[in-house]
Amino acid sequence: MATKPEKSKKQQYHVFSWKGKDNQGQPVKGELQALNLNLAKAQLRKQGITAEKIRKKTPAPFGLGEKKITxxxxxxxxxxxxxxxxxxxxxxxxxxxxxxxxxxxxxxxxxxxxxxxxxxxxxxxxxxxxxxxxxxxxxxxxxxxxxxxxxxxxxxxxxxxxxxKTDRIKAKIKKALYYPVAVMAIGVVVMLILLLKVVPQFESLFNSFNAELPMITQVVIDLSEFVQQWWWLIIGILVLTPILLIRSYKSSELFAYRVDALTLRLPVIGQIVRKSSIARFSRTLSTSFTSGVPLVESMAAAAGAAGNRVYSRAVFQARDNISVGQQLNFALKTTHVFPAMVTQMVSIGEESGSLDTMLDKVAGFYEEEVDDAVEGMTTLLEPIVVAVLGVMVGGLVLAMYLPIFKMGSLF
CATH class of the missing domain: 1.20.81.30 (Type II secretion system (T2SS), domain F)
Known part of the structure; x- marks a missing residue:
């Protein structure tokens, strides 16, 4: 009885690191991919390299030490x-x-x-x-x-x-969101250090005075005692809360949609995210449509590139309407998330047969809007963040020195 031929397995390439000398006798080194050691040596000989040392690289376990691709x-x-x-x-x-x-x-x-x-x-x-x-x-x-x-x-x-262009718009959004979060995180860390290490020193000094403390000083001391007692719980909450939120965002579509919808309602940031989503949608649709990709398929790609689930869901809804014969401008209008300017430009593009050009202009307009909004927000946030940090740290320092000032005025 004839046996069935086995399916040929895909040949596995390996990475080899090597050191050697070139045709001029100069030392060289590098890496290459080959099926085995002999073929790796043959590749080097073809390039005029005399290999002195060559070995197969073994990947690090679990991808440790592997540099991320950006x-x-x-x-x-x-x-x-x-x-x-x-x-x-x-x-x-x-x-x-x-x-x-x-x-x-x-x-x-x-x-x-x-x-x-x-x-x-x-x-x-x-x-x-x-x-x-x-x-x-x-x-x-x-x-x-x-x-x-x-x-x-x-x-x-x-x-x-x-x-x-899409990477630049993503970088703008990250800059707008990460800057205040990073600064406030540093402020919280500084406050915790002061409450854990500095305030207790002042507390022992105040206890030796046997005098009534100002209310603000007493509040700070009580807060310091609470932090000293429950520091592990506070740090656990500060560390675990972002992790749980991120995991929930990635695993639950409903939770992610509600977060994205809430983001659009935030003052200033909401407008930046909204304009960014419209810019990325328009840029993706323009690029794919210009390249000859059918409109329905282009809409699916644009939905994934929008970067916000509210807009992604709206684009998929518009795509379904287009697939049954509705024009793009009407389909976008029925979603109630695209501004009138966008639908009007799309309508003009459809009527004139230059939809890709109009979408490209929409993308350019909203990309400039995002640039201006991010710069304006950054300019506005810098003094606000500095003022908030100054009140937090300065108020704590003032609360600690206020009793000392009062004691000095008595002498």
Whole structure:
């Protein structure tokens, strides 16, 4: 009885680190990917390198010590690959050159894996799809459209521009949200240190006076005693609360939606997040629609890029309406989350056949709005945060020295 042939297993590439000398006898070192040690040595000989020491790198357990891949590195890779292809360098060689210039081993490993896929005869988009954590569906779809139309370099350039603009808007939002939170966190840490270490020293001094303390001083001393007794509970709450909130946000869609909806209602910050979501939606839809992706599929990508679940849900709702024949401007209007200016611009774009251009203008307008709003908020927050910290720390110091001032006035 004939046995069924076993399915061929995918060959596993390994990373090898090496040291050696080049054709001029100069010491060189680096890393490369190969199926085994002999093939790694053969690759080095082809490059004119005499290997003196070569060994297979073993990955750290649980990914410890592995440098995180940033969106900026993905954008830089896209830009470099576009430049190499436009210069006429073959795709496999372009991927090799880009990988050799990377400093992050994790990013280099991914690019070399993609290079191996392309070298095996697969499309670049297929290699990218095997790393969805770093190359999302929109990225892969646009690259595939560029491959099929024979304009891969132009499409990669368009993707790079898109990612640069969306990354810049994300950085603006992080700056707007993280700055006050970071400063206030430092203020809380300083207050805890003062209450735990400084106030008890003053308390022992005041006890030796046997005098009645001002009310503000007594309140601070009582607060210090509470912190000394329950410091472990306070620190536990301060540490665990953000962790639980973040985990709930990631695991519960309903909780995340309510948080995003609440964020939109916050003064100042809500307007920044709202404008950012509209800008990212418009930019993504413009880029994908210009690249030939069907509108319904483009809407799905734009919903994921909006960055706020309220807007994501609204875009999906609009997409469903479009799929049954409704115009985009009407579909957006029925969601009640897009301003009249957006729907009017979209309407003009649909009527004139220049929807991508109008969406690009909407994105540019709201990106500038976000820039102005973030700078205005930062300028406004700096004196407010300094004043709050001054009142917190200065009030505590004043409460400690007030009894000493009163004692001095008696003599």
């Amino acid at each position: 969106t900026r590195e993905i954008t830089l890779f896209t830009r470099q690959l576009s430049t190499m292809i436009r210069a006429g360098v073959p795709l496999v060689q372009s991927l090799n050159v880009v990988a050799e210039g990377l400093e992050n081993p994790a990013m280099q490993k991914i690019i070399l894996n993609i290079r191996n896929e392309v070298a095996d005869g697969n499309m670049l988009s297929m290699g990218l799809r095997k790393h969805p954590k770093y190359f999302d569906k929109l990225f892969c779809n646009l690259v595939e459209a560029g491959e099929r139309s024979g304009s891969l370099d132009a499409m990669l350039d368009r993707v790079a521009i898109y990612k640069e």
